[in-house]
Amino acid sequence: MSDHVRIDRQVAEMHRVIAERIRAGNTSILSQAKSNLARWRAQYGGELPSAYEEWVKLLEGDIDEVMHALESDDENAVRRRSSSPFTGILSNAERWEILKRAS
Numbered sequence: 001m002s003d004h005v006r007i008d009r010q011v012a013e014m015h016r017v018i019a020e021r022i023r024a025g026n027t028s029i030l031s032q033a034k035s036n037l038a039r040w041r042a043q044y045g046g047e048l049p050s051a052y053e054e055w056v057k058l059l060e061g062d063i064d065e066v067m068h069a070l071e072s073d074d075e076n077a078v079r080r081r082s083s084s085p086f087t088g089i090l091s092n093a094e095r096w097e098i099l100k101r102a103s
Helices: 001-025 028-043 050-060 063-071 077-079 092-101
Strands: none
Touching: 001 028, 001 063, 001 077, 001 092, 028 050, 050 063, 050 077, 063 077
C-alpha cells in the first residue's frame, strides 16, 4: 500500500470517529471546528485559503453535508479532510490508536 493511500485511510478513520461523536450528541465539536477556522482566519490576516473557506460554508449549512464530508470516500470529501478544521478533537492517544489501526 502506498503512503498516500495509508494516510488517506488514517485521516478517514479519524474523521469517522469525529462523525460518530457528533451523531452521539457532541455538537461542541462543530463549535470547536468553527473556532479553529476563526482563529486561522485571524492568523491569515482575514482571508482563509479556499480549502478552509469550503469548511466555513459547510459548517454554516446543513449538518448532513458536514457528515458527508467527514465520512464519505468520494473525491471531494477526501480532499476536504486533508484541510480539516477538526484539529484538537481527538486526544493524542486516540489519534495514535487510530493511526496504528488504520495502517
